[in-house]
Amino acid sequence: MSATQALAPEEESTDRWDPVREMPPSAKLVAKVLDYNETLTQSQLAEETLLPPRTVRYAISRLEDAGVVDSRFSFTDARKRLYTLDL
Numbered sequence: 001m002s003a004t005q006a007l008a009p010e011e012e013s014t015d016r017w018d019p020v021r022e023m024p025p026s027a028k029l030v031a032k033v034l035d036y037n038e039t040l041t042q043s044q045l046a047e048e049t050l051l052p053p054r055t056v057r058y059a060i061s062r063l064e065d066a067g068v069v070d071s072r073f074s075f076t077d078a079r080k081r082l083y084t085l086d087l
Contacts, residue, residue: 003042012070013028013069016087017031017087019067019068020063020065020066020068020087023059023062023066024058024059024062026049026051026055026056026058026059027058027059027062027063028049029049029059029086030045030049030056030059030063030074031063031068031069033048033049033059033084034069034083034084034085035046035087036084037052038084039082039083039084040079040082040083041082041083042056042057042083043057043080046060060083064073067086068085068086068087069083069085069086070083070084070085070086071083071084072084
C-alpha cells in the first residue's frame with residue numbers, strides 16, 4: 001500500500017466539504033446537522049442548531065444555491081419541506 005492510497009479516503013472527505021468551506025458559519029452548522037440527521041424540516045433545523053428560523057432560512061438558501069442541499073415536500077404535511085444534505 002502506497003502513501004497515496006492511504007490518503008485517498010481522507011482526500012475524498014475533504015473534497016466533499018469544499019462547496020461549504022467558504023460559507024457563513026450558520027450554513028456550515030446547518031450542513032453539519034443535516035450530515036448527522038438524514039432529513040429535517042426547517043423548524044427541526046432551527047431546533048437542532050438553536051439558530052433563529054430566519055437564519056436557518058438564509059443558510060438553507062445558501063446551501064441550495066451551492067447545490068449541496070436537496071429539498072422536497074413532506075408527504076405527511078405538504079406545507080413543510082424536508083431538507084437533505086447532498087454532498
